[in-house]
Amino acid sequence: MNWITNYVRPRINSLFSRREVPENLWTKCPECGTMLFHRELSDNLNVCTNCDHHLAISPRGRFAALFDGGVFVEVKVPEPVADPLGFRDQKKYPDRMKAAQKSTAEKEAMLVAEGEIGRTPIVAAAQDFSFMGGSMGMYVGNAIIAAAERAVKLKRPLVLFSAAGGARMQEGILSLMQMPRTTVAVQMLKEARLPYIVVLTHPTTGGVTASYAMLGDIQISEPNALICFAGPRVIEQTIREKLPEGFQRAEYLLEHGMLDRVTHRKKLREELVSILRMLGGLPAPVAGDLPAPGTIAPPTAAGGEPEAQATTP
Known part of the structure; x- marks a missing residue:
C-alpha cells in the first residue's frame, strides 16, 4: 500500500462518484408513471403535469x-x-x-x-x-x-x-x-x-x-x-x-x-x-387570488396618514 492507493485513488473516486439524491425530491405519478419534481408538483397543487391525474x-x-x-x-x-x-x-x-x-x-x-x-x-x-x-x-x-x-x-x-x-x-x-x-x-x-x-x-x-x-x-x-x-x-x-x-x-x-x-x-x-x-346572496366575487385578510393597505386620512394599522390574524 502506498500514498497513491491510500490518498489519490479515494480522492479521485470521491470527485467522480455519484452523489446521493434525497428520495423525496421526485414523485412518480401512479397513473402515467411520469417522474414529477416535488416543487413543480407542489406548484401545480399535486396534479400531474403530464396526464392531469390528481394525486x-x-x-x-x-x-x-x-x-x-x-x-x-x-x-x-x-x-x-x-x-x-x-x-x-x-x-x-x-x-x-x-x-x-x-x-x-x-x-x-x-x-x-x-x-x-x-x-x-x-x-x-x-x-x-x-x-x-x-x-x-x-x-x-x-x-x-x-x-x-x-x-x-x-x-x-x-x-x-x-x-x-x-x-x-x-x-x-x-x-x-x-x-x-x-x-x-x-x-x-x-x-x-x-x-x-x-x-x-x-x-x-x-x-x-x-x-x-x-x-x-x-x-x-x-x-x-x-x-x-x-x-x-x-x-x-x-x-x-x-x-x-x-x-x-x-x-x-x-x-x-x-x-x-x-x-x-x-x-x-x-x-x-x-x-x-x-x-349567501353576495355580489359576484373578485377574479384571481386575493391577499390574506388584514394585509390590504389601510385607508388613509385627509392628511395622508393611515387611519388604522392593518393586522394579519
Whole structure:
C-alpha cells in the first residue's frame, strides 16, 4: 500500500462518484408513471403535469391554496379517549397512532380551520388519507361537530373535503357511532340555514360515504375520484359480474345524478367562491387570488396618514 492507493485513488473516486439524491425530491405519478419534481408538483397543487391525474394533497396544502393569502386559523377539536378498546393487531393502536403522527406531522386524520376565500368567511374541514387511510374515528367525529358548531356560532358556511377508507377498525363500534353523530352535526347547519358543501376526493368510501360525505347541499368531486360504500372488487366478487367501465368514479356518479359537479382542483377555489357567494346572496366575487385578510393597505386620512394599522390574524 502506498500514498497513491491510500490518498489519490479515494480522492479521485470521491470527485467522480455519484452523489446521493434525497428520495423525496421526485414523485412518480401512479397513473402515467411520469417522474414529477416535488416543487413543480407542489406548484401545480399535486396534479400531474403530464396526464392531469390528481394525486393526494395534505389538508394544510389544500388550505394554503384555498384561503386568501394562504392564511387560516385552526379550530380546536376536543380530544377523545386515546385507546378505548385496548385494541391490538400486529401493532398496538397507540403505536400505529404515533407512527401516523410522525409520518404526517399531524395530530389526527382531520384538520378544521376558519378563514376567508374570495373575501367570503367560511369554516373548512379536510381529511388526510395519509393518516391511517383518513379513517373515521372518534376524533374525526369530534372534528366535524366542532366545525359545525363553529360555523353555526359565526354564521358561516361549512366546506368539507372528504378522503377516507371508511370507519377506523381499532375503535370498533365507537367509530361507527360517528355516523349518526356527524349526521346530527349536519342537521345543525340545516336548521341554522347555513350552506354545507362537500368536496369528495379520492378515495371516499365506507361509513364516510354513508354519512356526512353525501349529505351536502352541494356535492362536488375531483376528477376520477373513487366514491362508494363497498369497493368495486368486493361487489364483483359478490355478484360474480363485471362492472361497467368507470363504475363508482366521479364522472359515472355525475352522469347518474349523485353529484352536482366534477371540478378540476385548480378551478375548485374559484367555483367554491362563486357558489358560496351565490348561496349567501353576495355580489359576484373578485377574479384571481386575493391577499390574506388584514394585509390590504389601510385607508388613509385627509392628511395622508393611515387611519388604522392593518393586522394579519
